[in-house]
Amino acid sequence: MKEKFLLKADHNLPPILRTEIRPDVSRQVMKKGDRLLIDLGNHYVGYFSFKLWWDDVYLDAPVRITFRFLETERELADDFSTYSGTLCRSWLQDETVNVLGPGEVRLSRRYAARFVELTVDETPRNAVLSDFCFTAETSADPASLIPCEIRDARVAVIDRVSVNTLKNCMQRVFEDGPKRDRRLWIGDLRLEALTGYYTWNNLALVRRCLYLFAAADRNAAGFLPGYVFEDKMFVSGYWFLRDYSLMYVCTLCDYYAHTEDIDTFTELLPVAKDMLSATKNLLDENGLLPEQRETFVDWCPGLEKRTAFNGIYLYTLDLFIAALKKAGLDTEDYETQLAAGRAAARKHLYNEELHAFVNAYDKEHYSVHSAAWMVLGGVLTGEEARDVLRRVMADPDSVKPFTPYMHHYAVDAMLSCGLRKEAEDYMMKIWGGMIDRGADTFFEAYVPEDPDFSPYNDRMMNSMCHAWSCTPSYFIRKYGFGQN
Amino acid sequence: MKEKFLLKADHNLPPILRTEIRPDVSRQVMKKGDRLLIDLGNHYVGYFSFKLWWDDVYLDAPVRITFRFLETERELADDFSTYSGTLCRSWLQDETVNVLGPGEVRLSRRYAARFVELTVDETPRNAVLSDFCFTAETSADPASLIPCEIRDARVAVIDRVSVNTLKNCMQRVFEDGPKRDRRLWIGDLRLEALTGYYTWNNLALVRRCLYLFAAADRNAAGFLPGYVFEDKMFVSGYWFLRDYSLMYVCTLCDYYAHTEDIDTFTELLPVAKDMLSATKNLLDENGLLPEQRETFVDWCPGLEKRTAFNGIYLYTLDLFIAALKKAGLDTEDYETQLAAGRAAARKHLYNEELHAFVNAYDKEHYSVHSAAWMVLGGVLTGEEARDVLRRVMADPDSVKPFTPYMHHYAVDAMLSCGLRKEAEDYMMKIWGGMIDRGADTFFEAYVPEDPDFSPYNDRMMNSMCHAWSCTPSYFIRKYGFGQN
Incomplete structure (x- = not known):
């Protein structure tokens, strides 16, 4: 089965589209120590x-140049x-x-960047740098981009940045962050x-x-593991996140709902069933x-x-259940589980x-996470759900989300x-807040009260173009945010 | 003419022969900070x-490794x-x-080295390094190497190291030093x-x-300029060394003497004549x-x-004159010049x-250089020449050669x-001295009394495999040093 699945994955490898970005920078005559x-x-x-x-x-003599690629100003x-x-x-x-002799120099590593900073560390004499080019890569095809008219200018900016975020994460797979991790989660x-x-x-x-x-x-x-590697070779991840395994089921159901591709759904249905069964x-x-243990939910410390x-x-x-119904399959067992689970919750x-x-269960912990997922799980509905959500979000002492x-x-x-x-309003506050911080793409973590928060104990490591932050376009385009 | 000469140079571009050197180093499991x-x-x-x-x-995560390539221990x-x-x-x-993901890593720069030192600066976890390979390149073909039996063991070592020095300088051109300069002088x-x-x-x-x-x-x-660049493109040098221009003439005469290739000699004869005329x-x-001004002779300070x-x-x-005679050409004018020059000297x-x-002319300067070149120029001969040479070489106050x-x-x-x-004896002292210092190849500069001498004010910059130091094999094989 593994080989069959990998073969199908290969068949669906998208073409990588390349665009040459030629910044408006003139020919630079540089000496030792000069920075550009x-x-x-x-x-x-x-x-x-x-x-x-x-x-x-x-x-x-070789010209030695140090580069830094930066995602934000x-x-x-x-x-x-x-x-x-x-x-x-x-x-x-x-x-x-280190480059000996004149010619085109192409760095071999892929970068995610808005800014390129370079410093001439060593050169035997004046070096001329020119024809700067950033060859952008993505598997997002502009010809396929679904157009969307958005009246509200700020929402239009949020949509544009969301679309850009997703584009830059779309490579051979949906990467999480093209600067860091660069893998499929x-x-x-x-x-x-x-x-x-x-989009x-x-x-x-x-x-x-x-x-x-x-x-x-x-x-x-x-x-399932939370991620896999596939760039140089296929390697299964070694972190197992149970909520992510369930998200595999959701991804398959979404896919089927949007495409009606019953063949793929049927072929992968056993995987989905296995995840539900394991849970x-x-x-x-x-x-x-x-x-x-082995769940993610969010990066909040102590959650x-x-x-x-x-x-x-x-x-x-x-x-x-909705996907099974759409496919004309029996749902009784799952409906029983859902009803029992909601009641127990x-x-x-x-x-x-x-x-x-x-x-x-949660040591009397009070978080937006619990309430949001209970509402999404259908444990509360209607006014009761609205009331619980409103109050937990307004409470200054509740634990709030840290990641998009x-x-x-x-x-x-x-x-x-x-x-x-x-x-x-929440979307405008969170994603609009990143726009106010100059985002060309949305960030891996954004805590309005603590914009320097890093899950890795140093802001420099944060990915400033992160896949899971691209969803405003989903809300804007599905629910018409900013379009009325 | 320039295009015609460059075309001929291209036609004579030798094949580069590659040999994979696989050092006896086992698979290395390395963590951050480990050195090999x-x-x-x-x-x-x-x-x-x-x-x-x-x-x-x-x-x-990317593995960051720093390398140093060293010519000598x-x-x-x-x-x-x-x-x-x-x-x-x-x-x-x-x-x-910086390398992301497993696979073969090939550094893009060419190095001259006996030792490769590497340090793992950063790695997310244990990295395994193996299959170390140095792909050696040269245009020296082992099938063409002229065999030579040498009885004296030390002379045999000097010959072997000379041959190795020349081999490593033979690339697309005769390079001066494969570590530094890497160009045709x-x-x-x-x-x-x-x-x-x-050889x-x-x-x-x-x-x-x-x-x-x-x-x-x-x-x-x-x-002529002292050197040219030809690796990425043909570029004339900007240092003009008059003695080197004359060495062009010598190189052509040697070539003709050894090959009897009258076509090449005839074609390049005008260049040689131009150099003599300019002098x-x-x-x-x-x-x-x-x-x-614009002469080299040697690297001795203040020479x-x-x-x-x-x-x-x-x-x-x-x-x-000897070459002209061999080609059946008139030599009278040059013989007159030579006789007049010797008399004037x-x-x-x-x-x-x-x-x-x-x-x-030389401000009463007393050097081996003057004497040696006057003898080679035929100004003194026989016992007079021997006497002058012996005395200047024995005098503790005379200026001695610094470079091979x-x-x-x-x-x-x-x-x-x-x-x-x-x-x-002189060869044994100079080149044997380098052997005693562990030479696999002969050095750019070697002053027995000051082995750290560098023409560049720092020994680290010296080229430890330098073309002009390869000539013991010429003496050994032409004059039978160590073979009696």
């Missing part, structure tokens, strides 16, 4: 090249040597090359695919990613998922995730007195229970 | 590659960051690469070609270099070359070079009282006047 800053005018993913030539006299002031985060420093995009995939149906509409890329995960090695409990195996005597995880399970069951996770999802991944589901939860204005 | 030293077992010129793989877990202790020489620091062979060419006739015997490479210089742009006085134009009222330059001119005339440059070339380039002509001068034992 190139603004590409937008955020791109790809390869950098330039022409190295001599001025009055031939360059008779703010990073220009960063000193990489002070990096102290938890992830490997080599993700920071700097490079030193299920959680990102689900939101990229979803936004893609309203770049690259169905082959979704199929490819679904097949890649279908080929992955599961853990002993039967879950069901975790249920305790109350019919609830009692553990939060208690059991309630949210239960909500994700119910949300997934709900989507899955209401009974044990919801605090009727407090009108909040504050419970023993969770911001997305908060918006989705609001929309699902009719808080449309609140949803739109 | 690879001994290639000999000095080679070429490209380095290895396989990067993961250990227990896939490498999910002694350089292992060098700290490149303290470099303070006059030439561009980028010649020092270090490199940092006339002075080096002459000695490489000469030694080549007794690698690559006649096409000599022709190629002769045609490249024939295509070069001359200065206002009519001299003749410099003669003063005494019939001597009064200036030392007065007028006498030596006169000797080089006379030596060149002598070789040229004897009269104005030789101090009959001191039995030394101490004169006003000049060491070569000192040996040649001794041989030319019958000081065969002294010549052999």
